[in-house]
Amino acid sequence: MPGAGHLLLGKWVRGTLLMVSILCMFAIGVALQGKIYTPNTGEPLDMLGFVGDLGAGLFYALGV
Numbered sequence: 001m002p003g004a005g006h007l008l009l010g011k012w013v014r015g016t017l018l019m020v021s022i023l024c025m026f027a028i029g030v031a032l033q034g035k036i037y038t039p040n041t042g043e044p045l046d047m048l049g050f051v052g053d054l055g056a057g058l059f060y061a062l063g064v
Contacts, residue, residue, distance in 0.1 A: 001058045026059045036060070 002022040006015030030036075037049035053060050 002056065022056065023059065026056055 001019070003015040003017070003019035006012075006018060009015075035049070037046055037053050039047070039050050041047070
């Protein structure tokens with residue numbers, strides 16, 4: 001979950017800002033009908049897109 005490391009370290013403001021900003025970017029991307037990559041294609045660029053999507057953490061699971 002984005003920002004969770006900062007929250008665990010007690011940096012509440014930074015962790016909350018990271019979490020909210022990444023959630024907003026994810027929501028805007030879904031609202032604009034952005035592509036969510038899946039791991040079952042053999043194309044190298046699609047695999048890179050999938051790895052990038054995994055960086056969103058729990059939000060990726062919510063978007064699939």
